[in-house]
Amino acid sequence: MSTIAAIRIPAEEFALAETLSRVSGVGFETVRVVAQDDDRVLPLVWAQTSDEDALERALADDPSVENEQLLADLAGERLYRMDWVANIETVVYALLEHDGTVLSASGRKDGWHLRILFPDRNSLSATHEFATDNGVTISLERVTDLNEGRGSQFSLTERQHQALLAAYERGYYEVPQEVTMEELADEFGVSAQAVSQRLHRAYRNLIENALVIGRPTDTVEE
Incomplete structure (x- = not known):
């Protein structure tokens, strides 16, 4: 592997x-x-x-x-x-x-x-x-x-990877937004707060692994 x-x-x-x-x-x-x-x-x-x-x-x-x-x-x-x-x-x-x-x-x-x-x-x-x-x-x-999909190279869990891709593909990052946090939450069958936390943890892992080289993460949260 x-x-x-x-x-x-x-x-x-x-x-x-x-x-x-x-x-x-x-x-x-x-x-x-x-x-x-x-x-x-x-x-x-x-x-x-x-x-x-x-x-x-x-x-x-x-x-x-x-x-x-x-x-x-x-x-x-x-x-x-x-x-x-x-x-x-x-x-x-x-x-x-x-x-x-x-x-x-x-x-x-x-x-x-x-x-x-x-x-x-x-x-x-x-x-x-x-x-x-x-x-x-x-x-x-x-x-x-690299055993958890493409996102694992940035220490992303599968759920974080899926949430980021869905948000990007549905236009969450467009200006103006084409989809709301609540609509993403409905798609995943979870609360808007859960999606928000998942995205924020994904941002943290992306920044740390892509931009801040060498600062270790003790735990990976979903």
Whole structure:
């Protein structure tokens, strides 16, 4: 059964460590992470910073980065194509040896948070063991098995997933609304309050898993 692992790696043990330590307040969000071979990863990376000159200097000096290329320059954000060439052994191992897929990754001075899709739990265990053997500190923050439908990748229960889809398809999120909470409740055979609570819990799980990487949830409510 495919498994999604939310993991944390200390900033000093992953790519862009020197840049994160030198540029105050900088943050990174990957768009795509592809392993070219066993010693090089080619990501697309959004960098958020208020000091673009300091960022450019740090990237040029960072030993974990090569071939950085600026693709877009927006207010406070820059999109780069670059090669990661150091401190990436664990990610390369997961991608090449176990057919893993990096769904998301974000890095700040306090560490990198990644969500990686593995074919099964054995692949996750092997990657964790590989990291430990190579001196990389991996903290498992959440492990989700994809056995409850498509919504489970965002820690949604089946009921939450169904409620979100129904609300979207019936036009609940349109302006003006095409269906009321009471009408959705009648469709599910529950109270309007129950539907409201289900949607709010679904929003929380979506935001946490899609936008707030690395903050664990203790329980999943329906």
